[in-house]
Amino acid sequence: MHGFVALCRKELLLLSRDRHGLLVLFAVPTLFILLMSLALRDAFRADAALGLPLTIIDRDGGHLAQDFAAALLRSGAFVVQDRADVRVIVHAGFSELLATRNELAADFRGGEPEPALIDVEISPGVPPQIKAAASLAVRQALLAVQSEFLLEHVLATPPDERDNLRYLTDPRHLPVMERFVGSDGTTIEAPTSVQQNVPAWLIFAMFFAVIPLATAFVIERSEGSLLRLRALGVRGGVLLASKALPYYLVNLTQMVLMLAIGVWIVPLLGGDRLTLGDSPFGLWLIGSATSLAAIGLALCVAVAVRSTLQATVAGGAISLLLAAVGGVMVPKMVMPDTMQALTRLSPMAWSLEGFWDIVLRRGGWREALPEALALSAFGxxxxxLAALQLRRSETTMHRTP
Incomplete structure (x- = not known):
């Protein structure tokens, strides 16, 4: 036991002297959390498509064209500007064609192409969700103007009945309630970018420990430290455990620090505040399981490589690949179905789902238990495999004359 404690102290001393390694483990993921949480803030907000710049070009000048422009602005989605990335062009003849559209409906249904009344021109740099919001707002405004015209001029509906029908057909007054629900069915807050990026880059930081751990292992092996320890009777399992425990403590420190940044630092910079859920034990459980998986992978790589260059390249490549596939760099929700299916192969994706069970879905430790068990089994x-490879390499070394 005394020897194990001494080995753990030695690993902690090596870590404290490796300033570049600590910079990678703490400063880099911190910067990613701050930058990505702020950069993707509007991508997770339901009101991000409100108040967008819009240019309306009225080439018709009729009263129906004016009613359409007024209905478009009443939606609250746009603010009129002279030059904007979204332009709505009302063609000449809009009022006349819209007024006679009811009479020509039979011809249009018969296959005759219907002339376009409006063009919506969108710059290539506009995000897809903004394009969809602009298209929906234009169609709703056009439908509102046409419905008003039909009620007033075609059906000759009395004003009081028109008011009732106008209220009933207004999308804002439809009896539909949208809400986000947690694991227990209770209403929760809408997902935010910080709930995606803090767990994601925290997980990435844990797995990125493969580089300093593997590098230190290779250096000790090349200097003969590992051979001397084995000659003193230190077993391979004890040797690996003495490296795993200090990095487990580092991983827990990373988790506490990154979560604290999401709770207090990101809001100070204008981002959303991270909610930690209602299960501290669940956070510890999924964090510990993630650490076990990351350390196990790191030791497996450390035993397999033979140089510090191999440790850096292999460790970095594996971490980046697992992050790209696991929904860390690109949110899983925006991936196509085939890529979402591939995320199941990445332990980072398992960990991310476990953290979401706690901080996003407001579940308890039981909800995160399946992911924690999968990560623990992987670790x-x-x-x-690392212990087996270490034993084989020592056997080969002893047999070499």
Whole structure:
């Protein structure tokens, strides 16, 4: 036991002297959390498409064209500007064609192409959700103007009945309630970018420990430290455990620090505040399981490589690949179905789902237990492979004359 404690102290001393390694483990994910949480803030907000610049070009000048422009602005989605990335062009003849559209409906249904009344021109740099919001707002405004014209001029509906029908057909007055629900069915707050990026880059930081851990392992092996420890009777399992425990403490420190940044620092910079859910034990559980998976993978790589260059390249490549596939760099929700299916292969995706069970879905530790068990199993398999590879390499070394 005394030897194990001494080995752990040695690893902690090595970590404290490796300033570049600590910079990678703490400063880099912190910067990613701050930058990505602020950069993607509007992508997660339901009101991000409100108050957008819009240019209306009225080439008709008729009263129906004016009613259409007024209805478009009443939606609250746009603010009129002279030059904007979204332009709505009302063609000449809009009022006449809209007034006679009811009479020509049979011809249009018969296959005759219907002339366009409005063009919506959107710059290539406009996000897809903004394009969809602009298209929907234009169609709703056009439908409102046409419905008003039909009620007043075609059906000759009395004013009081028109008011009732106008109210009933207004999308804002439809009896539909939208809400986000947690694991227990209770209403929760809408997802935010910080709930995506804090867990995601926290997980990435844990797995990125493969580089300093593997590099230190290779250096010790090249200097003969590992051979001397084995000659003193230190077992391979004890040796691997003495490296795993200090990095587990580092991973927990990373988790506490990154969560604190999401709770207090990101809001100070204008971002959303991270909600931690209602299960501290669940956070510890999924964080510990993620650490076990990351350390197991790191030790497996450390035993397999033979140089510090290999450790850096292999460790970095594996971490980046798992992050790209696992929904860390690109949110899973925007991936196509085939890519979402691939995320199941990445332990980072399992960990991210576990953190979401706590901070997003407001579940308890039982909801995160499946992901925690999967991560723990992955970590134990990697540790077993590392121990087996270490034993084989020592056997080969002893047999070499």
């Amino acid at each position: 134990l398999v990697c540790l077993g």
